[in-house]
Amino acid sequence: MSHDESAAKLVRMANQIATFFKSQPEAEQLPGIALHINRFWEPRMRRRFFEMVDDGGQGLDPLVIEAARHIRRPALMTAQTAT
Known part of the structure; x- marks a missing residue:
């Protein structure tokens, strides 16, 4: 899977999650x-x-x-942690 394809898949998945939560009370969405x-x-x-x-x-x-802003940002990978 190319980098662009994986990005498109993540966008689609994130947007599907948002679509579901739009049906929830506003205070629960984010x-x-x-x-x-x-x-x-x-x-x-x-x-x-x-x-x-x-x-x-x-x-x-x-x-x-x-x-x-409510999602945990993972630590950046360094060359040392990638091995």
Whole structure:
């Protein structure tokens, strides 16, 4: 899977989560999105997610971008930790 394909998949997944939580009470939307991503997305996925958010969040639902401040940002990988 190419880098662009994996990014598109993460955008689609994040937007599906947002779509679900839009049906919930407003006070539960942002925490719900963040909780789901924190629980079920591994650090590598969240790392890529934040790369996209930091790059402008193109394609991401505005609710996902707003929820990003509640999502745990994984530590950056260094060459030493990648081995």
